[in-house]
Amino acid sequence: MAAKISGLLDIESLDRTEIEAILARAHFFQPAEGETFRRLDALRGKMIVNLFFEASTRTRVSFEIAAKRVGADTVSIAAQGSSVSKGESLVDTLNTLVAMRPNAIVMRHAASGAPHFLARHMQIPIVNAGDGTHEHPTQALLDARTILDQRPTLEGLRVAIIGDIAHSRVARSNVHLLSKFAADIVLCGPPSLLPRELEQLAPGVRLAYEMTEAIRDADVIMMLRVQLERQHEAPMSAGEYFRFYGLRLEHLALAKPDVIVMHPGPINRGRELSSEVADSQRSVILNQVENGIAVRMAVLERILGERL
Amino acid sequence: MTGSLLITGGRVIDPASRGDGQADVLIRDGRIEAVGTGLVDEDAVRFDATGKIVAPGFIDMHVHLREPGIEHAETIETGARAAAAGGFTTICCMPNTAPVNDSATVTSYIVQRAREMACVNVLPIGAITKGSLGAELAAIGSMCEAGIVAISDDGRPVMNARVMRRAMELARAFDIPVIDHCEDLDLSAGGDMHEGPESVRLGLRGIPSASEDVMVARDLLLAELTGARFHVAHLSTLRSVAMVAFAKTRGLRVSCEVTPHHFAITDRELETYDSNYKMKPPLRCQHDVDAVVEGIVNGVVDAIATDHAPHPGSEKMQEFERCPFGITGLETALGLALAELIHKDRISLIRLVELFTTGPANILKLDRGTLAVGAPADVTVFDLHTEWAYDVQQSFSKSRNSPFNGRRFRGGPLATIVGGEIVWNRE
Numbered sequence: 089m090a091a092k093i094s095g096l097l098d099i100e101s102l103d104r105t106e107i108e109a110i111l112a113r114a115h116f117f118q119p120a121e122g123e124t125f126r127r128l129d130a131l132r133g134k135m136i137v138n139l140f141f142e143a144s145t146r147t148r149v150s151f152e153i154a155a156k157r158v159g160a161d162t163v164s165i166a167a168q169g170s171s172v173s174k175g176e177s178l179v180d181t182l183n184t185l186v187a188m189r190p191n192a193i194v195m196r197h198a199a200s201g202a203p204h205f206l207a208r209h210m211q212i213p214i215v216n217a218g219d220g221t222h223e224h225p226t227q228a229l230l231d232a233r234t235i236l237d238q239r240p241t242l243e244g245l246r247v248a249i250i251g252d253i254a255h256s257r258v259a260r261s262n263v264h265l266l267s268k269f270a271a272d273i274v275l276c277g278p279p280s281l282l283p284r285e286l287e288q289l290a291p292g293v294r295l296a297y298e299m300t301e302a303i304r305d306a307d308v309i310m311m312l313r314v315q316l317e318r319q320h321e322a323p324m325s326a327g328e329y330f331r332f333y334g335l336r337l338e339h340l341a342l343a344k345p346d347v348i349v350m351h352p353g354p355i356n357r358g359r360e361l362s363s364e365v366a367d368s369q370r371s372v373i374l375n376q377v378e379n380g381i382a383v384r385m386a387v388l389e390r391i392l393g394e395r396l
Numbered sequence: 397m398t399g400s401l402l403i404t405g406g407r408v409i410d411p412a413s414r415g416d417g418q419a420d421v422l423i424r425d426g427r428i429e430a431v432g433t434g435l436v437d438e439d440a441v442r443f444d445a446t447g448k449i450v451a452p453g454f455i456d457m458h459v460h461l462r463e464p465g466i467e468h469a470e471t472i473e474t475g476a477r478a479a480a481a482g483g484f485t486t487i488c489c490m491p492n493t494a495p496v497n498d499s500a501t502v503t504s505y506i507v508q509r510a511r512e513m514a515c516v517n518v519l520p521i522g523a524i525t526k527g528s529l530g531a532e533l534a535a536i537g538s539m540c541e542a543g544i545v546a547i548s549d550d551g552r553p554v555m556n557a558r559v560m561r562r563a564m565e566l567a568r569a570f571d572i573p574v575i576d577h578c579e580d581l582d583l584s585a586g587g588d589m590h591e592g593p594e595s596v597r598l599g600l601r602g603i604p605s606a607s608e609d610v611m612v613a614r615d616l617l618l619a620e621l622t623g624a625r626f627h628v629a630h631l632s633t634l635r636s637v638a639m640v641a642f643a644k645t646r647g648l649r650v651s652c653e654v655t656p657h658h659f660a661i662t663d664r665e666l667e668t669y670d671s672n673y674k675m676k677p678p679l680r681c682q683h684d685v686d687a688v689v690e691g692i693v694n695g696v697v698d699a700i701a702t703d704h705a706p707h708p709g710s711e712k713m714q715e716f717e718r719c720p721f722g723i724t725g726l727e728t729a730l731g732l733a734l735a736e737l738i739h740k741d742r743i744s745l746i747r748l749v750e751l752f753t754t755g756p757a758n759i760l761k762l763d764r765g766t767l768a769v770g771a772p773a774d775v776t777v778f779d780l781h782t783e784w785a786y787d788v789q790q791s792f793s794k795s796r797n798s799p800f801n802g803r804r805f806r807g808g809p810l811a812t813i814v815g816g817e818i819v820w821n822r823e
Binding site for chain 1: 599668
């Protein structure tokens with residue numbers, strides 16, 4: 089029996105201490121005003137393969153920059169243009185890559201559980217960069233880092249997550265993370281995108297079908313993209329959706345005065361939030377993008393770095 | 397076969413005669429010759445069953461043998477050998493082969509292949525509709541003449557209620573049961589596992605209990621309308637158990653089966669995204685499992701069937717949502733039933749044997765599942781204490797898609813006798 093290889097598959101199985109360690113290290117990596125990210129050679133000689141079976145620009149680029157900043161070499165593969173389109177199975181693709189002896193694989197896949205499935209068959213650390221509608225662990229970590237830049241603690245914060253929760257891996261990872269820190273979480277969306285069972289996902293979660301109820305006294309509002317590509321039945325019309333679940337400036341008055349607005353991107357102006365909100369002082373959407381690199385540097389270093 | 401076999405000293409349990417006690421069983425020329433104490437036959441081959449249980453041969457009324465057409469997953473020969481190793485002497489094979497068993501020609505082919513290759517009795521089940529496409533009725537009468545024992549479009553349920561009604565009317569005329577895999581395909585479309593807190597947590601699309609329940613309800617109403625004998629395959633939900641119980645109190649000719657995996661494990665197992673836990677109906681949640689077990693205890697459930705569904709490894713080694721539905725089950729059925737129903741003191745041994753013998757035999761009106769004098773000499777020998785572990789790599793099946801690999805069992809099949817011949821022996 090080979091030794092257990094640990095990557096990062098999901099937030100649910102991480103404990104609070106582990107999360108705190110990553111967030112603290114990410115804080116160390118955050119650049120000062122007007123500077124770029126520091127460059128380390130902690131992972132000199134390590135090879136990381138970014139394997140993206142699903143289109144992504146920001147997450148892939150973020151992982152690439154993060155890997156380079158901690159000194160690793162990276163190769164990125166967009167699986168649409170690879171042997172996958174020639175009918176090769178997932179296991180065979182991975183076996184082929186593993187034979188080239190990388191040190192870790194960062195993967196995004198449209199199927200929930202795909203990295204978990206591979207992790208049971210491969211002797212290599214796998215970092216989940218988003219699996220279907222399951223989890224997106226580094227997104228939740230960078231979101232937590234972004235909140236902590238504005239608030240002293242996650243504990244007791246009121247966080248409203250609004251939109252297509254059913255199909256959101258971002259929502260699931262955030263719920264698990266925030267719940268571990270005893271935040272007060274409200275999930276909000278139209279009933280077909282907000283299954284009742286979500287209430288049992290983690291402690292401290294409740295559901296609301298009305299925006300105003302979800303936003304009242306919120307410290308953090310996380311808006312989610314409507315994932316039309318994952319919906320398999322007639323969605324709510326765009327106009328109807330924005331009217332009832334789109335975030336507009338007037339909503340912000342209901343929240344705490346220093347509320348922050350987040351969005352994992354890419355944003356759809358006029359679909360899930362208005363342009364005014366996206367560009368407002370309350371929006372930290374670009375901070376999230378920046379923190380993505382710091383958090384991913386911390387994750388890669390933790391997985392591949394020398395531990396004394 | 398000709399010749400004699402004397403099974404001595406076992407605890408003979410025969411639900412058909414309500415018999416349960418130590419006895420010998422004498423078999424001659426493929427038939428049960430006598431059951432009693434102190435039987436003597438100088439010429440007989442002796443089989444010492446001391447400390448073991450001797451029961452009528454087990455019947456599995458729901459298996460997939462994949463022949464003709466999908467022989468890389470299973471053949472009639474390999475499926476039959478797996479059945480024998482599970483203690484089954486008779487298996488009924490579903491029609492979803494390639495081609496579908498929707499004509500007397502395919503039925504005759506299966507009967508002929510089984511006669512040549514199978515070490516257990518193989519009874520075909522015919523399709524309800526041509527190609528199991530749900531539109532035109534299959535050649536039901538001709539298939540009955542060729543040897544089918546029931547009709548079913550298992551796996552591709554008849555969605556059109558009018559077609560189902562006509563099928564039930566025909567089945568009544570030919571005196572065979574209609575077996576339905578009850579699933580509303582619109583409600584379950586795209587689903588990979590039971591819909592509930594676990595599917596939401598894992599980000600997998602759900603198959604709601606209601607997709608089974610609405611079809612059970614429809615079929616029960618049609619059974620009442622037509623007077624047909626109607627059998628619910630692999631019942632898995634609390635409400636379906638309740639509806640079948642209600643239909644029985646109203647005197648409908650209704651029966652149902654449950655699989656070992658639906659009474660042994662729940663959707664909690666899915667968290668590894670192991671596709672060996674992916675089947676239809678999906679593994680349900682704890683309250684459904686409790687209801688299914690309760691149905692076994694209180695008599696609503698008539699039979700245990702495996703829904704043995706072999707798939708080659710290449711199909712199961714994929715992303716969860718791309719893997720086909722179904723698991724093998726012939727070799728683990730009795731072990732699981734003992735673990736969940738006997739060792740947990742839920743039912744008596746005679747009731748357990750009934751679920752594997754007279755239960756399915758009565759549904760299908762077979763002359764088997766009994767140790768009555770003159771009956772075919774199909775016998776299953778098992779015990780309650782032998783410790784063994786299931787090693788899927790040693791399976792007689794061509795496929796390896798079992799979620800119970802490595803599972804330890806207490807008690808299980810020891811020998812399988814078909815027509816007086818020992819076709820499998822654990823030693």
